[in-house]
Amino acid sequence: MPKISHKGQHMPASPIRKLSPFAEKAKLEGKKVYHLNIGQPDIETPEGMLNAVKNIDFKVWAYTASEGTLPYRKKLTEYYNKLNYNISPENIIVTTGGSEAITIAMSACLDPGDEVIIPEPFYANYNGFACQSDVVVKPILSYIENGFALPPISEFEKLITDKTKAIIICNPNNPTGYLYSAEEMQALKELVLKHDLYLFSDEAYREFCYDGRTFTSPMHLSGLDDNVIVMDTVSKRYSACGARLGCLITKNTEVLKAALKFAQARLSPGMVEQIAGEAAVDTPDAYFEIVNKEYTHRRDVLVNALNQMEGVYCPNPGGAFYVVAQLPIDNADKFCQWMLESFSYENQTVMMAPATGFYSTAGAGLNEVRMAYVLNTNDLQAAMTCLEQALKIYPGRVINGQPIIAGVQN
Structure with missing residues (x-):
């Protein structure tokens, strides 16, 4: 069989979309998936x-x-x-x-x-x-x-x-x-x-x-x-x-x-x-004023919720509609997949983008995820509740460099 190109072999997979099959499987299993992985706003188009x-x-x-x-x-x-x-x-x-x-x-x-x-x-x-x-x-x-x-x-x-x-x-x-x-x-x-x-x-x-x-x-x-x-x-x-x-x-x-x-x-x-x-181009300035106010509120909801979780740190961003948060986990790729494949809270889970894919330096962002605050605040709050519950039981939880199992430090 002819081989694909060297370029095709080395083309990186999107950290934003590569876990989509796991999200679709979770939905087929009846879970509600909160999509914080992608910058698809729910704000209405003008x-x-x-x-x-x-x-x-x-x-x-x-x-x-x-x-x-x-x-x-x-x-x-x-x-x-x-x-x-x-x-x-x-x-x-x-x-x-x-x-x-x-x-x-x-x-x-x-x-x-x-x-x-x-x-x-x-x-x-x-x-x-x-x-x-x-x-x-x-x-x-x-x-x-x-x-x-x-x-x-x-x-x-x-x-x-x-x-x-x-x-x-x-x-x-x-x-x-x-x-x-x-x-x-x-x-x-x-x-x-x-x-x-x-x-x-x-x-x-x-x-x-x-x-x-x-x-x-x-x-x-x-x-x-x-x-x-x-x-x-x-x-x-x-x-x-x-x-x-x-x-x-x-x-x-x-x-x-x-x-x-x-x-x-x-x-x-x-x-x-x-x-x-x-x-x-003729969209009135009032549209952007409303949208800006809404995103500011969503940012505050997300950042505040994250920084109240044990072992989590999230800086307060000045723009766009994303955050990168540091989580008490061993590996962001494993964690994000585990969230979709093995975890649910009240039949809900969260899809995030592992931050490793946003770095070019090998090993960087291993305990970081990107989240987009493009959902309404009720959904954001529900997603944060899911995330907090998930972090409590994740098998690869890490605090201060030490593995934690079921809340007990080894």
């Missing part, structure tokens, strides 16, 4: 976006321009310029989800063997996209003890070689929820200019900043026009994950020319999605 789809009237479902329709790119320009990005429609390439924006950016800017530095834990699919592009990820650890703040610039400097081509950030961060400060962004600016690097900025969670904190994009910083590639999506902003609509933004004309060739190779983004996207 009515204007849905109505735009319902009212579509065309005779031919045709290709669009490879860079996206001009009407949609003009509407996107309105949105971004309201945020002081100072761009034109020519600076935008519409993509099939934020994922394609990332893969096109990598393909346009990076050669096989080039190195990218990414603070970890990071969005798990960066590993997969790098594998597809034969790019080498050079991780730089951030730590739960300080809320996963940006590592010191001196640590970045240690990793830079003649193969280093880019730094990738996700701000606010997935999976940690950390929101980079203006000072941290300024430090990154100075670093990429010093070493002539690209700065890829994944801004999927831009709207979700809490406690009065503000979002700083590298697009707000002067002197970076040739360095910055923004990768964005409507998935989280408008609770429209299934639309698969994103974009790549840059003022670097050479990158745009190269990116367009990759966009042409996949033909075009969807017509219906862009019609919905046009309408989405």
Whole structure:
């Protein structure tokens, strides 16, 4: 039988989705599964976006321009310029989800063997996209003890070689929820200019900043026009994950020319999605105010519940809708599978994402999980009750480095 490719063998499985078969089996057994593993909000999609789809009237479902329709790119320009990005429609390439924006950016800017530095834990699919592009990820650890703040610039400097081509950030961060400060962004600016690097900025969670904190994009910083590639999506902003609509933004004309060739190779983004996207830009600010308030409340419910559990630590994130929590367990992958396969409390259980898949450093995140607070507060509270009960009886429970069995320290 022909063998699969070396790349196929080394493509990492998604920590977000790899346990889905166990979740489906649990449901078949009659268990209610609380899905905290994936960033699929239960917030309603804006009515204007849905109505735009319902009212579509065309005779031919045709290709669009490879860079996206001009009407949609003009509407996107309105949105971004309201945020002081100072761009034109020519600076935008519409993509099939934020994922394609990332893969096109990598393909346009990076050669096989080039190195990218990414603070970890990071969005798990960066590993997969790098594998597809034969790019080498050079991780730089951030730590739960300080809320996963940006590592010191001196640590970045240690990793830079003649193969280093880019730094990738996700701000606010997935999976940690950390929101980079203006000072941290300024430090990154100075670093990429010093070493002539690209700065890829994944801004999927831009709207979700809490406690009065503000979002700083590298697009707000002067002197970076040739360095910055923004990768964005409507998935989280408008609770429209299934639309698969994103974009790549840059003022670097050479990158745009190269990116367009990759966009042409996949033909075009969807017509219906862009019609919905046009309408989405007119979503009133009141929608985001309500959503922000709701996520802030959900965050508080989740973080408070976690930090009240024995042996659990969870920093309070400044943005996005995720937390990474440290649990008193031996192995996050084993624990998350055990929760679905062997545990239930009042016929309920919880699906989480093992944090190991959000690291590139071997052995990192072994006792950490990522949870998305995308469920209503009643479900979040029920999920936390399940988790607390599970931790009491998990066979691989660990406190202060010592195995615990049924509450008795060995």
